[in-house]
Amino acid sequence: MDNFKWTRKDLLSLYDLEAEEIEHILDTAEEFKKVSQRNVKKVPALRGKTVVNFFVEPSTRTRMSFELAEQRLSADIININANSSSLKKGETLLDTARNIEALQADLIVMRHSAPGAQSLIAKNIRCGVLNAGDGAHSHPTQALLDLFTIREKKGSLKGLKVSIIGDILHSRVARSDVWGLIKLGAEVTFAGPATLVPKEFENIGVRVCHNLKDALVDADVVNLLRIQHERQKRGFFPSTNEYAKFFGLNEASRKYLKPDALVMHPGPINRDVELDSAIADGPQSVILEQVTNGLAVRMAVLFLVSGCVEK
Amino acid sequence: MKSEYILTGGRVIDPYRNIDKEMDIGVKDGKIVEASAIPDAEKIDVSGKVVCPGFIDMHVHLRQPGNTAAETIATGTMAAAAGGFTAVVAMPNTSPAADTAGTIEYIKRHTAQDGVVKVHPCGCMTKGIAGEEMAGIGSLKSAGVVAVSDDGRCIQKHQLMKHIVQYAKAFELPILDHCEEDGIKDKGVMHEGVWSTLLGMQGIPSAAEELIVARNIIMARTIDWKIHLQHISCRESVERVRIAQKRGIQITAEVTPHHLSLTDERIKKFDTNYKMNPPLRSEDDRQALIQGLVDGTITVIATDHAPHTETAKLVEFDYAPFGIIGLETAIPVCLTELYHTKLLSLPDLVSKFTKGPADILGFDQSGLAAGADADITVIDTETEFTVDADKLRSKSRNTPFKGMTFKGKAAATIVDGKIVFNEL
Numbered sequence: 001m002d003n004f005k006w007t008r009k010d011l012l013s014l015y016d017l018e019a020e021e022i023e024h025i026l027d028t029a030e031e032f033k034k035v036s037q038r039n040v041k042k043v044p045a046l047r048g049k050t051v052v053n054f055f056v057e058p059s060t061r062t063r064m065s066f067e068l069a070e071q072r073l074s075a076d077i078i079n080i081n082a083n084s085s086s087l088k089k090g091e092t093l094l095d096t097a098r099n100i101e102a103l104q105a106d107l108i109v110m111r112h113s114a115p116g117a118q119s120l121i122a123k124n125i126r127c128g129v130l131n132a133g134d135g136a137h138s139h140p141t142q143a144l145l146d147l148f149t150i151r152e153k154k155g156s157l158k159g160l161k162v163s164i165i166g167d168i169l170h171s172r173v174a175r176s177d178v179w180g181l182i183k184l185g186a187e188v189t190f191a192g193p194a195t196l197v198p199k200e201f202e203n204i205g206v207r208v209c210h211n212l213k214d215a216l217v218d219a220d221v222v223n224l225l226r227i228q229h230e231r232q233k234r235g236f237f238p239s240t241n242e243y244a245k246f247f248g249l250n251e252a253s254r255k256y257l258k259p260d261a262l263v264m265h266p267g268p269i270n271r272d273v274e275l276d277s278a279i280a281d282g283p284q285s286v287i288l289e290q291v292t293n294g295l296a297v298r299m300a301v302l303f304l305v306s307g308c309v310e311k
Numbered sequence: 312m313k314s315e316y317i318l319t320g321g322r323v324i325d326p327y328r329n330i331d332k333e334m335d336i337g338v339k340d341g342k343i344v345e346a347s348a349i350p351d352a353e354k355i356d357v358s359g360k361v362v363c364p365g366f367i368d369m370h371v372h373l374r375q376p377g378n379t380a381a382e383t384i385a386t387g388t389m390a391a392a393a394g395g396f397t398a399v400v401a402m403p404n405t406s407p408a409a410d411t412a413g414t415i416e417y418i419k420r421h422t423a424q425d426g427v428v429k430v431h432p433c434g435c436m437t438k439g440i441a442g443e444e445m446a447g448i449g450s451l452k453s454a455g456v457v458a459v460s461d462d463g464r465c466i467q468k469h470q471l472m473k474h475i476v477q478y479a480k481a482f483e484l485p486i487l488d489h490c491e492e493d494g495i496k497d498k499g500v501m502h503e504g505v506w507s508t509l510l511g512m513q514g515i516p517s518a519a520e521e522l523i524v525a526r527n528i529i530m531a532r533t534i535d536w537k538i539h540l541q542h543i544s545c546r547e548s549v550e551r552v553r554i555a556q557k558r559g560i561q562i563t564a565e566v567t568p569h570h571l572s573l574t575d576e577r578i579k580k581f582d583t584n585y586k587m588n589p590p591l592r593s594e595d596d597r598q599a600l601i602q603g604l605v606d607g608t609i610t611v612i613a614t615d616h617a618p619h620t621e622t623a624k625l626v627e628f629d630y631a632p633f634g635i636i637g638l639e640t641a642i643p644v645c646l647t648e649l650y651h652t653k654l655l656s657l658p659d660l661v662s663k664f665t666k667g668p669a670d671i672l673g674f675d676q677s678g679l680a681a682g683a684d685a686d687i688t689v690i691d692t693e694t695e696f697t698v699d700a701d702k703l704r705s706k707s708r709n710t711p712f713k714g715m716t717f718k719g720k721a722a723a724t725i726v727d728g729k730i731v732f733n734e735l
Binding site for chain 1: 504505508509510511512580581622625626627628629630
């Protein structure tokens with residue numbers, strides 16, 4: 001492994017990170033991926049450390065992945081969710097976090113619906129804070145596992161054309177992927193209905209298009225985002241049928257796809273809406289490998305930040 | 312307290328009378344007098360300073376009654392004095408809202424007891440600022456309000472707004488309107504633009520303001536009455552006001568020091584002290600606001616001083632209340648951003664705080680003429696001022712300018728001859 005020294009107690013957003021920090025996380029994750037391939041899938045890296053999984057917004061996949069990562073690192077774990085927390089009783093978020101700090105916890109893994117909620121906590125308490133998703137803002141470990149998967153398959157991100165398709169406006173995945181991809185030298189396209197793909201992203205060098213074909217031809221990686229039915233009710237697009245017809249990756253549109261293009265999805269998939277089952281389960285899909293890699297990436301970031309939390 | 316004194320050697324700028332020259336100003340028994348009329352009075356040396364008619368902040372939230380944890384008439388007027396203001400217009404979105412004569416009487420009584428500077432109450436346009444039924448505008452006028460406003464909210468029912476403008480006109484009360492269309496604002500928390508897009512926060516489009524600015528211009532034209540647009544924030548508003556004024560429509564506008572000096576990029580660290588409504592907008596909007604001041608389209612700078620406790624503000628950005636304090640930083644920010652940059656001359660800048668608001672509110676126009684109330688603001692344009700949040704007089708600390716250094720500040724504030732703030 002390289003000689004890079006990790007110095008952050010928090011992982012809040014890839015916007016904050018330098019390219020070499022991102023590379024360092026990915027390198028570290030490669031080592032941790034081997035742990036899960038052994039008979040005894042456990043190392044003592046976080047033995048004696050306490051990790052609090054604080055999920056103010058519900059989560060199944062990310063939480064499961066973090067919890068397993070913590071267990072494989074031998075950490076002690078507490079889970080708090082929105083229903084059981086004092087937030088329901090009117091306690092402020094910061095007070096809840098201060099209580100967690102007072103229990104001598106080392107790390108807080110946190111999901112929240114409000115952008116920046118983790119920054120508020122990270123600034124005001126000693127514990128390391130790992131952002132497991134803050135509204136539509138950021139989901140750094142999802143981006144890291146996407147980068148890890150692409151790097152593993154393609155060797156390097158440099159010069160790759162990556163298209164992210166779907167509800168960009170409400171997507172923390174897109175907002176996290178984009179910084180990692182840009183910093184590691186990939187070219188990013190955002191595509192989808194004009195109501196859900198803000199042109200403002202052009203300001204950071206993203207190509208914005210509203211035509212699926214333009215997003216698919218030449219793409220080395222295609223990342224489909226989950227489209228939520230709720231957006232239809234709010235008038236962003238007329239129906240899931242029309243969405244699937246114009247923006248779904250399906251039998252009709254797959255002809256534009258390069259044969260070696262990777263198909264990714266952060267899950268959970270709306271089968272046959274943004275992505276046809278045949279493609280989701282087909283040879284170009286790396287969707288389940290993303291899940292596997294997520295575990296390695298989360299072990300890596302838990303390990304790295306835990307080394308920077310003051311005793 | 313001395314009853315007569317002379318401010319000597321200062322540069323007197325009196326926008327009401329187009330005066331800009333070095334002269335002495337006499338004060339006796341709360342009134343301005345010719346210095347020569349009181350030759351034996353004490354001399355207070357203000358050479359090197361600028362002596363102006365009292366500054367008026369026509370957009371202030373004093374929070375009393377209702378939220379005295381954030382501010383009171385006592386602390387808010389202390390902050391006003393320290394910021395160089397001799398008078399403030401108190402917005403009516405208190406709790407209860409200032410929609411009846413009784414609440415206006417309450418504010419006047421507490422001002423008489425605790426007020427450090429003059430407080431001019433503004434009454435509500437609708438009962439409870441609910442935007443549904445007209446408030447007792449005539450009774451509010453009798454109780455002493457200087458204008459009506461639903462500030463903090465905006466009446467969405469255009470027919471109701473039309474009736475209020477017609478009704479208020481008959482009582483000669485100017486309308487002060489917070490321009491915001493609720494549907495397109497939706498649950499926005501910051502300016503809709505590059506930064507809201509990058510941060511994943513719901514934006515408040517400039518269109519939310521522009522739609523109501525356009526509506527209000529139509530109302531002012533068809534009813535032929537004064538509508539003053541509060542805290543305008545975007546290029547489109549300035550341009551519409553400029554065109555309307557050329558057509559002789561009675562439309563005026565104010566801008567805040569923060570919209571003149573800050574942009575939405577500041578929000579990238581999620582500091583809720585950059586959350587206010589209207590939101591900080593783009594650099595292009597900021598430039599348009601400055602241009603609006605320079606060419607005279609915007610005649611008023613007002614702070615929208617909006618105190619909130621630290622408890623209220625130290626929360627998730629989405630959940631924090633809108634608003635920041637501004638009384639004690641307005642002069643430093645504006646001198647630095649507008650005068651020292653040579654964008655505005657000192658007389659033009661002083662006018663935005665004096666004659667500008669006085670014209671809209673129908674206040675006395677005597678300025679520093681003999682016989683006028685001795686309401687005087689003395690400015691030091693050169694001293695450096697670093698904002699130390701812990702030293703602010705306001706009861707709240709929610710300033711976006713914390714730790715920043717500006718050039719110039721208020722040196723003394725005089726209300727009815729009484730020196731209520733003195734750093735001479």
